[in-house]
Amino acid sequence: MSVEPISNLQKILLDGNFAVTGECGPPRGANKSIVDDKSQFLKGVVDAVNVTDNQTAIVRMSSIAASVHILNQGMEPVMQMVVRDRNRIALQSDLLGAYSLGLRNILCLSGDHQIFGSQPDALNVFDIDSMNLVRMVKEMRDKGTDMSGFELDTPPRMFIGAAANPFADPFEYRVIRLAKKVDAGVDFIQTQCIYNLAKFKEWIRLAREEGLTEKVYILGGVTPLKSAGMARYMQNKVAGMDIPDEIIQRIEGVPKEKAVDEGMAICLETIAQLREMDGVSGVHVMAIEWEEKVAEIVKKAGLAPRPA
């Protein structure tokens, strides 16, 4: 059965290409040109650009708006949508709006808890969870109805993504959770940043055993480390992050001015291993506020140029 791809990202994956996605965080302000400028670093470099939704619970330009700016720059966005700030009515409404604006990829997330943000006193919503969001988008697309069962005049056809964190506890449950997301209707998964390759391999092995890698495209997440300080911060402070001591020691083991190169080397080694792994369909490069680095990573990883 041939599938008509919904988005460029889906086409790349359907064609069996190793996909490359990047990330662009919207600005803390209403300046469109910041999005335009940042995204230029990713043009022709990645297949699709994730646009974060008020990440770390800090108010930023909306994911929908910034996604449209990126679309207008000739790139394909992956609109991220979190369930922290909107109830099901707003989520469905925004999904319809997003589709009408030309957005075709969505990443369904819970969202960082607002306690980490600049407005921890805000009320959180969490009306539905990310699993419910995946199914909501799936049913709106495939059944053509909203959550009330109302038949939509034009259903939003989205290529549906979700996140997975192979490194969070409890590990044994991580694959069950992935299976649930697959059952809920997810098309692709982008994982948490991979530094602990051994653990990631084990997770992928379990996912393969459950037949999940046949049903969903898994894109492994990577983030180049800039310094030992950054690595330690991420190890200690960022929720759900697993950076083994060996990684930190590697960066500490080189002179300070070489730290960036070492971080790059680790990143490239990780990508090389991901490409070899059965069940991994691509890489998601999260160079946080370092978009200009992505082209170099993709090129040195041998993943450039991207398929047209």
Next chain:
Amino acid sequence: MIVGEQKPFEEIKQSVTPYKKLLVLGCGTCVKTCFAGGEDEVAVLASSLRLAFKKDNQEIEIEELTVERQCENEFIQEAAQSVTNADVVLSLACGAGVQAMAKRFMKAPILPGLNTTFLGIQEKHGVFTEECSGCGHCELATFGAICPVTRCSKRLLNGPCGGSKAGKCEVHPEIDCAWQLIIERLTALGQLDNLRAYIPPKNWLTDTSGGPRKLVREDQII
């Protein structure tokens, strides 16, 4: 039980300052158990207020009384005479008790002396934890009698999220990850398969989404 804690003394003092005759009214059930509003706390608070106002050279007459429950008219009634004598009531009940008092006594100002915090248990002496949100539709059977609606910081029904580490919630290192507890308990009970099933969006109508709730027991109405 309903857990509450006394408001800061300065806030309480300021709230009663405009009045001359104060009734400090305790509640002898939930908030007594959590050391916030029983007769002992009434006595200590009343004494502290007397001392503080004396120091300020301000005259205030303070009466102390504790009823069994301020959320029931039957018990509230016992306070009627004292309420009439006072020109303000400082209620050391939960928010329900404060409002029950206000419903019963139209003319008396009723001030809250507690912050009502949650429905919980006393985990050990002096330590209280939130366990129930009173959502109106109990699904504890699925989750090994550990409530994700209340105890997961993101209320995830298909959890856990990706932020738990070593059994602790990303929100605070002292919060147990409810999902870790659920998984451990279901594993022990041999019911881990419960979690393979997709849990649909929660119906919040039985929670506050349906507006303030009312429970009518026809069989009990006299």
